[in-house]
Amino acid sequence: MTFWLNSVSVGIVLGTPLAYAALGELIAERAGVMNLGVEGMMLIGAVVGFIVTVRTQNAFLGMAGAVVAGAALASVHAVMTVGLRVNQIVMGLTLTILGAGLSAYLGAGYAGRRPGGEINAIPIPVLSQLPVIGSVLFNHDVFVYAVPFIAIGIWLLIYRTRFGLWLRAAGEQPGAADASGVPVFLIRYLAVIVGGGFAGLAGAYFSVVYTRSWAEGMTGGRGWIAIALVIFGTWNPIVVLVGALIFGFVDGLNFQLQSVGVPVSSHLLAMMPYVFTLVVLIITWTRLRRRRVGMPEALGLPYEREAR
Amino acid sequence: MLTNRANAKAAPELGAASEPAATVLEVRGITKSFGDRVANDHVDLTLKAGEIRALLGENGAGKTTLISVLCGQYFPDSGTVAVRGRPLAPGSPRAALAAGIGVVHQDFRLVPRFTVTENVVLGTESWGGRKVEQDVAAHAAAAGFGLDPRAPAWSLSVGELQQLAILKLLYRGLDILILDEPTAVLSPPQAAELFESMRKLAGGGRSIIFITHRLREVIAMADEVTILRHGKVVADREVAGLDALQMSVLMIGSDAAAQQGASRAGTPGEIVLKLESATVEGRGVRALDRVGLEVRRGEIVGVAGISGNGQNALAEVAAGILRPIAGSRTCIASAVAYIPEARLERGLVGAMSVSENLSLRQYLRPTMSHPLWIWSHRMTSLARRLIEAFSIPVKNPDSRLADLSGGGLQRVLLARELDEQPDLIIAAQPTRGLDVASSAMVRSQLVGHRDRGAGVVVISEDLDEILELSDRVLVLFKGAVVGEYSRGSFDRAEIGLRMGGEGPD
Numbered sequence: 001m002t003f004w005l006n007s008v009s010v011g012i013v014l015g016t017p018l019a020y021a022a023l024g025e026l027i028a029e030r031a032g033v034m035n036l037g038v039e040g041m042m043l044i045g046a047v048v049g050f051i052v053t054v055r056t057q058n059a060f061l062g063m064a065g066a067v068v069a070g071a072a073l074a075s076v077h078a079v080m081t082v083g084l085r086v087n088q089i090v091m092g093l094t095l096t097i098l099g100a101g102l103s104a105y106l107g108a109g110y111a112g113r114r115p116g117g118e119i120n121a122i123p124i125p126v127l128s129q130l131p132v133i134g135s136v137l138f139n140h141d142v143f144v145y146a147v148p149f150i151a152i153g154i155w156l157l158i159y160r161t162r163f164g165l166w167l168r169a170a171g172e173q174p175g176a177a178d179a180s181g182v183p184v185f186l187i188r189y190l191a192v193i194v195g196g197g198f199a200g201l202a203g204a205y206f207s208v209v210y211t212r213s214w215a216e217g218m219t220g221g222r223g224w225i226a227i228a229l230v231i232f233g234t235w236n237p238i239v240v241l242v243g244a245l246i247f248g249f250v251d252g253l254n255f256q257l258q259s260v261g262v263p264v265s266s267h268l269l270a271m272m273p274y275v276f277t278l279v280v281l282i283i284t285w286t287r288l289r290r291r292r293v294g295m296p297e298a299l300g301l302p303y304e305r306e307a308r
Numbered sequence: 309m310l311t312n313r314a315n316a317k318a319a320p321e322l323g324a325a326s327e328p329a330a331t332v333l334e335v336r337g338i339t340k341s342f343g344d345r346v347a348n349d350h351v352d353l354t355l356k357a358g359e360i361r362a363l364l365g366e367n368g369a370g371k372t373t374l375i376s377v378l379c380g381q382y383f384p385d386s387g388t389v390a391v392r393g394r395p396l397a398p399g400s401p402r403a404a405l406a407a408g409i410g411v412v413h414q415d416f417r418l419v420p421r422f423t424v425t426e427n428v429v430l431g432t433e434s435w436g437g438r439k440v441e442q443d444v445a446a447h448a449a450a451a452g453f454g455l456d457p458r459a460p461a462w463s464l465s466v467g468e469l470q471q472l473a474i475l476k477l478l479y480r481g482l483d484i485l486i487l488d489e490p491t492a493v494l495s496p497p498q499a500a501e502l503f504e505s506m507r508k509l510a511g512g513g514r515s516i517i518f519i520t521h522r523l524r525e526v527i528a529m530a531d532e533v534t535i536l537r538h539g540k541v542v543a544d545r546e547v548a549g550l551d552a553l554q555m556s557v558l559m560i561g562s563d564a565a566a567q568q569g570a571s572r573a574g575t576p577g578e579i580v581l582k583l584e585s586a587t588v589e590g591r592g593v594r595a596l597d598r599v600g601l602e603v604r605r606g607e608i609v610g611v612a613g614i615s616g617n618g619q620n621a622l623a624e625v626a627a628g629i630l631r632p633i634a635g636s637r638t639c640i641a642s643a644v645a646y647i648p649e650a651r652l653e654r655g656l657v658g659a660m661s662v663s664e665n666l667s668l669r670q671y672l673r674p675t676m677s678h679p680l681w682i683w684s685h686r687m688t689s690l691a692r693r694l695i696e697a698f699s700i701p702v703k704n705p706d707s708r709l710a711d712l713s714g715g716g717l718q719r720v721l722l723a724r725e726l727d728e729q730p731d732l733i734i735a736a737q738p739t740r741g742l743d744v745a746s747s748a749m750v751r752s753q754l755v756g757h758r759d760r761g762a763g764v765v766v767i768s769e770d771l772d773e774i775l776e777l778s779d780r781v782l783v784l785f786k787g788a789v790v791g792e793y794s795r796g797s798f799d800r801a802e803i804g805l806r807m808g809g810e811g812p813d
Contacts, residue, residue, distance in 0.1 A: 162433065164435065172420075
């Protein structure tokens with residue numbers, strides 16, 4: 001029983017950064033821009049968040065710095081793909097490589113150091129005293145508590161506001177949106193940059209909040225899982241959040257199983273989230289192909305007003 | 309931010325057009341080039357309140373370029389546009405909308421996954437919601453459109469999509485309405501309905517420009533006409549006193565139009581292709597529903613119908629590319645020529661050279677190749693012969709195919725497909741988007757091969773073309789044959805009705 005409760009608790013913590021990164025990618029993709037650079041933006045967020053925390057001894061300033069860093073890297077993607085209409089796939093891969101290299105360079109002197117500032121769990125009064133679920137659900141940090149509200153907020157933004165209508169139009173039919181007077185380029189720039197901010201925050205969550213240390217390549221491919229989660233969640237923020245938590249659980253199970261000494265190679269256990277990703281993608285994709293739900297029609301296509 | 313002009317001020321009501329001769333739109337000297345092709349060459353145009361003006365011209369005459377400049381999609385090289393005396397900022401769709409200019413594009417520019425309401429309010433202050441839905445429904449009812457504000461756009465018929473595109477402009481209170489080939493996708497009865505709406509709108513004080521290349525429509529609908537040829541205005545006058553022949557001479561530039569007329573009849577021989585209750589499923593609907601078709605040597609069978617009624621499936625089944633799920637296809641032709649509707653996607657390889665494209669049917673012959681290599685000089689000499697015979701506009705057989713114009717592409721396709729003297733020819737939309745010379749060449753080739761003894765199937769949206777060429781006419785509607793006529797008993801009006809799924813029964 002304790003084993004499973006621990007797994008759920010760890011799963012929630014591990015799922016949170018995945019959710020932030022995936023929600024950010026969702027915003028960009030809803031505007032029609034695929035950004036495969038999530039992993040790179042997460043690493044930059046992780047290193048910048050860590051450095052700012054060490055320098056200021058304030059973890060919240062560190063998280064803010066990570067948001068700015070992720071957004072800054074994403075703005076490169078925006079300029080290249082929206083402004084100059086470079087192929088989005090190629091540019092996204094470039095961004096991942098750039099982020100990995102740049103973060104290793106920036107973080108060179110920070111490996112093995114302690115961050116100084118901390119973000120601690122805030123047990124919610126009364127609720128955290130509930131038997132069984134109290135400690136599992138209501139003894140976390142503020143970023144965990146915020147994530148469901150952010151997912152619901154993004155859902156409302158997309159489906160219940162003018163900005164959301166314009167965002168969807170830019171991702172579905174940019175030509176129709178432009179002809180209707182929607183500032184397609186502005187929307188796409190904004191969506192990509194905001195999405196990058198989310199990825200930066202997700203990266204810093206690993207370095208500043210969860211492991212409280214910096215190591216090269218520490219996000220370990222979770223940026224790619226975040227991209228897969230957007231597809232798994234059929235571009236719906238609520239489903240994406242649920243998916244992120246499930247993946248977080250599978251990811252956490254790996255550590256839990258290792259700690260209780262399951263007689264399976266730790267390398268095989270560490271593969272679980274990725275195998276799970278593969279299985280889920282196959283299932284989702286066959287469903288998508290049949291019903292074509294969710295996927296923005298102009299995803300990945302640059303928009304040019306005078307194209308003939 | 310764009311305001312919803314309909315809410316800001318009352319929409320003009322019937323009879324409220326107080327100043328009858330006020331100029332609302334003034335276009336002066338618009339020039340727009342693409343590379344070294346001048347699409348618009350110092351074009352002038354004026355539009356008065358309550359006026360319906362036709363913009364007439366052949367494909368490629370520059371009509372669509374001009375309206376793309378008017379709605380801010382294209383930035384003109386030079387020239388000015390003024391709306392009610394105020395200059396319009398060039399290259400800005402938002403500025404054009406704010407000035408009251410609205411375009412119903414040929415492809416409608418709607419978002420299929422959005423509801424009717426979402427499509428209507430896109431670009432205004434609003435995002436939708438219950439109240440706005442009611443407002444949109446009210447506007448639709450006022451315009452006489454039976455649109456459900458909650459229906460997704462993908463579920464609408466073509467006629468409804470067009471109503472939605474018009475409603476979008478009316479909701480915003482735009483009063484300079486530009487319709488780009490509005491009747492191209494409509495059946496004759498639907499077109500009549502559209503004309504009714506257009507008259508009502510003009511009567512209410514709005515001004516309308518509609519683009520067409522159909523003379524009949526200009527005479528029926530327009531007060532004034534501007535005729536474009538090769539990007540230049542060749543006529544700008546009132547329609548009264550002009551007849552179809554005069555207009556076509558202005559449009560085409562010679563009296564070639566007068567020579568068009570019914571071609572001679574063919575002499576049908578044995579059956580080369582027979583389809584028996586051929587059925588094809590596509591995307592959950594019947595793309596082709598128990599279609600029977602017989603094609604004899606020496607006859608042209610025309611298939612009339614509005615695009616999207618099973619033409620693609622019929623063409624591919626007839627050509628033997630697609631296997632029907634039920635029914636049979638019997639074909640005794642030794643060579644089948646297929647001229648697909650999507651020339652570059654299905655017919656030719658854009659990234660390869662003209663000569664490579666021309667040899668695609670013949671490169672495996674011993675005269676052309678050896679199992680290990682291709683005699684490239686033989687390929688080139690074949691290409692030179694065909695370039696000459698079909699007047700393909702290239703100097704070098706090795707030039708890239710994709711650089712050719714629409715007419716050039718179709719000539720390459722015809723040359724490749726017809727060189728083997730096929731017994732059966734399937735031609736889908738063979739003259740769509742072509743200039744007059746290329747169209748005439750395509751038609752004379754089809755007639756020539758019929759006279760040689762080939763069976764020909766011509767699938768076309770252009771009813772005039774079908775009636776001119778065919779020995780027999782089938783009408784396709786929702787994947788089924790809904791009418792069959794022989795030469796001599798062609799009834800234009802009845803065929804038109806059947807194309808729209810109506811007609812006497």
